[in-house]
Amino acid sequence: MNKLSEITKASPKDFETDQEVRWCPGCGDYAILKGVQMALANTGSKPENTVFVSGIGCSSRFPYYISTYGFHTIHGRAPGFATGIKLANPDLEVWLVTGDGDGLSIGGNHMLHVLRRNVNIQIMLFNNEIYGLTKGQYSPTSQPGLKTPSTPMGSVDAPLSPCVFALGAGARFVARGIDTSLKELPQTLARAKEHKGASFVEIFQNCIVYNDGVFDEFTTKKTAKDTQIHVKHGEKMLFGKDVLKGLHFNADKMVLEVVTIGEDGITEDDILVHDETNRHMAFMLCELEAPDFPVVCGIIYCNPAESYEQLVHYQLEQAKQAKKADFNALLRSGRTWVVE
Amino acid sequence: MSGQTSQETNCNEVTSLDSVVVRFAGDSGDGMQLTGSQFSVATALEGSDLSTFPDFPAEIRAPVGTTFGVSAFQINFGSVEVSTAGDEPDVLVIMNPAALKVNLANLRNGGMIILDEGAFSAKNLKKAGYESNPLEDDSLSHYDVKRMDITKMTVEAVKEYGLGKKDSLRCKNMWTLGLLLWMFGRKRQPIIDSLEQKFAKKPDIAQANIAALNAGHAFGETAEMSCNLRRYHIDKYKEEPGTYRTVNGNQSLSWGILAGSQLADLQLILGSYPITPASPLLHTLAGLKEFGVITFQAEDEIAAICGAIGASFAGCLGMTTSSGPGIALKTEAIGLAISTELPLIIVDIQRAGPSTGLPTKTEQSDLYQAVWGRNGDAPIVVLSVSNSTDGFEVGIEAVRIATKYMTPVMILSDGYIANASEPWKIPDFNDYEPFPVKFHTETEGFQPFLRDPETLARVWAKPGTPGLMHRIGGIEKDYNSGHISYDADNHQKMTDVRKAKIDNIANDMPLQDVSQGTEGGKLAVVGWGSTYGAIHQAVKRARKDGLDVAHVHLRHIWPLPRNLNDLLKSYDKVIVAEMNSGQLNTLLRSQYLLDTHLLSKVSGQPFKISEITEAIAENLGESA
Numbered sequence: 001m002n003k004l005s006e007i008t009k010a011s012p013k014d015f016e017t018d019q020e021v022r023w024c025p026g027c028g029d030y031a032i033l034k035g036v037q038m039a040l041a042n043t044g045s046k047p048e049n050t051v052f053v054s055g056i057g058c059s060s061r062f063p064y065y066i067s068t069y070g071f072h073t074i075h076g077r078a079p080g081f082a083t084g085i086k087l088a089n090p091d092l093e094v095w096l097v098t099g100d101g102d103g104l105s106i107g108g109n110h111m112l113h114v115l116r117r118n119v120n121i122q123i124m125l126f127n128n129e130i131y132g133l134t135k136g137q138y139s140p141t142s143q144p145g146l147k148t149p150s151t152p153m154g155s156v157d158a159p160l161s162p163c164v165f166a167l168g169a170g171a172r173f174v175a176r177g178i179d180t181s182l183k184e185l186p187q188t189l190a191r192a193k194e195h196k197g198a199s200f201v202e203i204f205q206n207c208i209v210y211n212d213g214v215f216d217e218f219t220t221k222k223t224a225k226d227t228q229i230h231v232k233h234g235e236k237m238l239f240g241k242d243v244l245k246g247l248h249f250n251a252d253k254m255v256l257e258v259v260t261i262g263e264d265g266i267t268e269d270d271i272l273v274h275d276e277t278n279r280h281m282a283f284m285l286c287e288l289e290a291p292d293f294p295v296v297c298g299i300i301y302c303n304p305a306e307s308y309e310q311l312v313h314y315q316l317e318q319a320k321q322a323k324k325a326d327f328n329a330l331l332r333s334g335r336t337w338v339v340e
Numbered sequence: 341m342s343g344q345t346s347q348e349t350n351c352n353e354v355t356s357l358d359s360v361v362v363r364f365a366g367d368s369g370d371g372m373q374l375t376g377s378q379f380s381v382a383t384a385l386e387g388s389d390l391s392t393f394p395d396f397p398a399e400i401r402a403p404v405g406t407t408f409g410v411s412a413f414q415i416n417f418g419s420v421e422v423s424t425a426g427d428e429p430d431v432l433v434i435m436n437p438a439a440l441k442v443n444l445a446n447l448r449n450g451g452m453i454i455l456d457e458g459a460f461s462a463k464n465l466k467k468a469g470y471e472s473n474p475l476e477d478d479s480l481s482h483y484d485v486k487r488m489d490i491t492k493m494t495v496e497a498v499k500e501y502g503l504g505k506k507d508s509l510r511c512k513n514m515w516t517l518g519l520l521l522w523m524f525g526r527k528r529q530p531i532i533d534s535l536e537q538k539f540a541k542k543p544d545i546a547q548a549n550i551a552a553l554n555a556g557h558a559f560g561e562t563a564e565m566s567c568n569l570r571r572y573h574i575d576k577y578k579e580e581p582g583t584y585r586t587v588n589g590n591q592s593l594s595w596g597i598l599a600g601s602q603l604a605d606l607q608l609i610l611g612s613y614p615i616t617p618a619s620p621l622l623h624t625l626a627g628l629k630e631f632g633v634i635t636f637q638a639e640d641e642i643a644a645i646c647g648a649i650g651a652s653f654a655g656c657l658g659m660t661t662s663s664g665p666g667i668a669l670k671t672e673a674i675g676l677a678i679s680t681e682l683p684l685i686i687v688d689i690q691r692a693g694p695s696t697g698l699p700t701k702t703e704q705s706d707l708y709q710a711v712w713g714r715n716g717d718a719p720i721v722v723l724s725v726s727n728s729t730d731g732f733e734v735g736i737e738a739v740r741i742a743t744k745y746m747t748p749v750m751i752l753s754d755g756y757i758a759n760a761s762e763p764w765k766i767p768d769f770n771d772y773e774p775f776p777v778k779f780h781t782e783t784e785g786f787q788p789f790l791r792d793p794e795t796l797a798r799v800w801a802k803p804g805t806p807g808l809m810h811r812i813g814g815i816e817k818d819y820n821s822g823h824i825s826y827d828a829d830n831h832q833k834m835t836d837v838r839k840a841k842i843d844n845i846a847n848d849m850p851l852q853d854v855s856q857g858t859e860g861g862k863l864a865v866v867g868w869g870s871t872y873g874a875i876h877q878a879v880k881r882a883r884k885d886g887l888d889v890a891h892v893h894l895r896h897i898w899p900l901p902r903n904l905n906d907l908l909k910s911y912d913k914v915i916v917a918e919m920n921s922g923q924l925n926t927l928l929r930s931q932y933l934l935d936t937h938l939l940s941k942v943s944g945q946p947f948k949i950s951e952i953t954e955a956i957a958e959n960l961g962e963s964a
Contacts, residue, residue: 018813019823048806053650063811064824069803071653072813073646074676080611080643084650084658085803087609087634091805092654110646113639158572312634318628327602327769330628333594335530336766337385 008027010044012037017067028179028205029058032126033065035182039189050093051084055102058124058133062097079114082121082203086309094121097108100141101131104160118197120307125162128207129214131305136210163286166200167301173199174282174301178219179206184230184297191299197307218295231285233276236268239294246271256284258293276302349812351567357574359418361426364433365443370407371513376413378517382526383417384586384763387576390417391873393425394759398699405467410442419575423873425760433516435459437468452484458491469949486569490515495554498548507545511552518556524572528553580765581956587764589728589757594624596735597685599629599769603736604743605776606657609634611647613666616699617755618689621661641669649673652682655779655802657739659685664693664706671714674748678718680812681798683742690754692944701944702756704869705920710750711898711927717835719842722898723944725753727871728762734895736772743777745845746797756946757870783807788822796841843899852901857883857890860910863959867917868894868924875917878952889956905932913959915939917952
C-alpha cells in the first residue's frame with residue numbers, strides 16, 4: 001500500500017502558493033482556503049493533476065492561492081471552462097470556485113447545465129449574500145429588505161436557495177458547510193471529491209466588510225448546537241445542546257417538524273433517519289431555515305450516476321472501434337469521380 | 341445560356357452550350373433543396389464545372405403556397421470555369437405560383453420557364469397574391485414558357501404504389517428532376533442509387549420516387565418528338581487530372597480544421613451552439629468521433645467558447661463555431677483567450693445583420709467585429725474563406741498559426757459559400773507537412789508567460805505536467821513572472837508584446853499575390869471571402885475586353901500581408917468590393933491612407949458578375 005503512505009505525507013502547506021493573499025482581513029475566504037488545503041492534503045490530491053477554475057468575484061481569486069494548476073476566467077462562466085478541461089482530460093481533478101453572484105446570477109445558466117450534465121467536478125459556492133468585489137450591492141441570495149448602494153430602500157427581490165436550485169437542476173451531490181467550521185468542512189469537501197459527477201457544496205461565508213454577521217443566527221459558536229444540524233447518512237437527525245431535538249416527518253402535512261425527545265410523547269423512534277439518496281428528503285432539508293429550523297449542513301444528497309465526460313469518452317471509444325480513422329478515406333467518402 | 345451553337349431546325353437536334361444557369365423554385369415543402377443537390381451530383385459526375393446557391397427562407401415550414409415560404413436552388417454549370425452560381429437563371433423551374441412571383445424578376449430576358457400548371461389553381465394564385473393568372477394574361481409573353489401538369493403526371497406515375505395523396509405529391513420534385521436530367525443529358529442512375537439508399541426502409545416510397553423520376557425523363561423524350569422541348573449538350577470541363585468530389589464551404593472548413601488538428605497532433609474539441617448557417621460544422625464534426633473529435637453542444641454561445649478555451653488550456657485544440665450574433669456573445673471569452681494566449685479556432689459563418697438580421701441570407705459584415713470587436717487592445721488573427729473548397733486550406737492554416745503563436749484565430753466564411761457546392765480536386769492528406777505541437781515540460785526557469793524570442797509565443801504547459809503548476813487568468817500578468825500585476829509599465833509592455841506577436845505573424849504568411857492580371861496598372865479590384873467567384877469572372881471578362889484591371893483577393897485579413905500596401909499602391913485606382921457597407925475598405929484606408937473606392941452590396945444576395953463588371957467599366961472610364 002505505497003499509495004496510502006504517500007497520502008499521509010501530504011500537508012496543507014504543500015498547496016500554498018507564494019502569492020500574497022489579497023482578501024480583506026477577517027474574510028471567511030481565509031478559513032475556506034485552509035479547509036480546502038486540508039481536504040486536498042487529506043485526500044492525496046496531486047498538485048500537478050489538480051485544476052482550480054473560477055469566474056469573477058472575491059471567491060474567484062481562490063486559484064491564485066492554491067499551488068495546483070489554476071484558471072481565473074470570466075464572470076459566471078467557470079462551468080464552461082471546467083467542462084472543457086474535463087472533456088480534454090478526464091483524469092484531472094477539477095475544482096470550481098464561485099460565489100452567489102458569479103454562480104447564481106450572471107452564471108446561473110451555466111450552473112444549471114453543469115449540474116444537469118453531471119460533469120465530474122467539485123463546485124464550491126461561497127455564499128455571502130452580497131456582491132463584495134463590486135463594493136456591496138445585493139445578490140440573488142440577499143434577504144429581502146437588505147439596504148445596499150443599489151437598494152437604498154431595501155431589496156425587493158425574492159432570494160434564491162442555492163442548494164434547492166442545485167437539486168432542481170439535477171445535481172446528484174449537494175452538501176453544505178460553514179467557512180469557519182474547519183472540523184466538518186474538509187470532510188465534506190473530501191466526500192465531494194470522492195463523488196463521481198458534479199458535486200455542489202454551498203459554503204456560508206461571512207463578508208466582514210459588506211454583510212458582516214449575516215449568518216450569525218446559526219453560525220455563532222455558542223448557540224450553534226441548537227441552530228445547526230449536521231446530517232449523516234443512516235443516522236437519526238438529532239441536534240441541540242443535549243441532542244434531544246430532532247427532525248420529524250409529519251406525513252399528514254408533508255412537512256418536517258422540530259420535535260424534542262421526551263416532550264409530547266416523542267421518542268427516538270419519531271426522529272427521521274437521514275437517507276442521502278432520497279431526493280425528496282434532500283429538498284425538504286435544504287428548505288429549512290433559521291430561526292424556526294436548524295440549518296442543515298453536511299452531505300444532504302448523494303446519488304451518483306455516470307458522469308458526462310465519461311459518457312462522451314465511451315462514445316469516442318465506440319466510434320474508434322467501429323471505424324478506422326483514415327483522413328484520405330474521409331475526403332473520398334460519398335460520390336467521387338476521376339478526371340483522366 | 342452562353343455559347344449556343346445549334347441551328348433550330350430539327351426537333352431532336354441537341355443544342356450545345358458552354359454553360360447554363362438553372363434555378364429550381366417551389367414551396368419549402370416541395371423538396372427543392374434535395375432536387376437541386378441531386379441535380380448537382382448528377383452534373384458533377386458528368387464532368388461539368390459547377391457552382392450552386394441554395395436560397396431558402398429562415399422558416400422551416402412557412403404556410404404552404406405563400407411567397408415567404410418559397411425555397412430555391414440555383415446551379416450554374418458548364419464546360420467553362422463558372423466560379424459563381426450565375427447572375428441570372430436561363431431556366432427557371434417553377435413548382436407553384438408563389439415561386440414564380442418571387443423568382444421571375446431575376447430570370448434572363450427570353451429565359452425558359454418550366455412550370456407545373458397543375459399547381460396554378462385559383463387558391464394558390466390567391467395565396468401568392470396574384471390578381472390574375474399569369475398563365476392567362478401576357479405577363480410571361482417575353483419568356484419561353486413550357487407549361488405541363490406535373491402534379492397530374494406525377495400522381496399518375498406513382499399510382500401503382502398505393503401512396504396517399506400527400507406522399508404522391510411529394511414525388512413531384514423527382515418527376516421534375518427526371519425531366520431536367522433528360523434536358524441536360526445527365527444520368528439517372530446515381531439519383532436512383534441515392535433514393536434507394538435514402539428510403540431503404542421504405543421501399544414503396546423509394547420505388548414511387550424512382551417511377552416519378554423515370555416518368556419525368558420519359559416525358560422529355562415524348563415532348564421532344566413534338567418539338568415542345570429540346571435537349572442541350574454541355575462538354576466536360578477540362579480540369580486537372582485527379583479524383584474529384586463536390587464540397588460545400590462548411591464541409592471543407594470542418595475537414596480543414598480537423599486536418600489541421602491532426603497535423604498538429606492535437607485532439608480537436610468543438611464547443612458550439614446551434615445557429616444558422618454554422619450548425620453544419622457541428623453536425624459534421626459530431627459524426628467524426630473516430631478521429632477523436634469531441635463535440636460539446638453547450639447551453640449557449642458563451643459556454644460553447646468557454647468549453648473550447650478550457651480544452652485548449654488542458655492541452656487539446658479548442659474550437660468554436662457560430663455566426664455573427666453568436667460571435668458577439670463570445671466576445672468577452674475571446675478576450676480571455678487573447679489575454680491568456682491560448683490557441684483557439686473561432687469560426688464565424690457570417691449572415692446578414694445586424695441583430696438577427698436575415699439568418700439564411702449572406703453578408704460579410706462581421707469584419708469589424710472580427711478585427712476590432714473587443715474591449716481593450718485585443719488583437720487576433722483573422723483569415724477568410726474564398727470559395728466552397730478553400731476552407732480546407734484555410735482550416736489547416738488557422739490551426740498552424742494558432743498553435744505556433746499561441747493565439748486565437750478567427751475564420752470568416754459566410755452563408756453563401758457555407759451552403760454552395762463546387763467540385764473539388766481531393767488532396768492527398770499525406771502531402772501535408774505535419775506541425776506537431778511540443779508542450780513545455782522543462783521546469784527549470786519556468787513561468788507561464790515565458791516567450792519564444794522569435795515568435796513571441798508563450799509556452800504551452802498543460803495540467804498534468806509535474807512541476808509546471810501555474811495560474812492564469814484575465815488579469816494582467818507580469819511580463820517576467822506571469823503573476824498578477826497591476827504595474828503601469830508592465831501593462832504597457834504586455835499590451836505591446838501581444839500586438840507585436842500578432843503583427844509579426846505577417847512575416848510567416850505568404851506575400852499577397854495577384855490572382856488575375858499584373859502587379860501595377862490602372863485598376864485593381866480587391867475582395868475577400870465569398871466574393872471571389874464574381875470578381876474573378878468580372879475581371880476575366882474585362883481583361884478579355886482589353887481592360888487593364890487586376891484582381892487581388894485577400895485570405896489574410898489580420899494581420900494584412902506585408903506587401904499589400906506596396907501592391908495596392910502600384911495601381912492607379914483600387915476598388916474594394918464587399919458585401920457590407922465598407923468594412924475592408926475602412927480597414928485598408930486606415931492602414932494605408934489609400935484612397936480606395938467602395939463597391940458595396942448588402943441585399944442578402946451575393947454579387948452578380950455584371951455588378952462588378954459595371955463598376956470596373958465606370959472606374960476605368962473615369963480614369964481614362
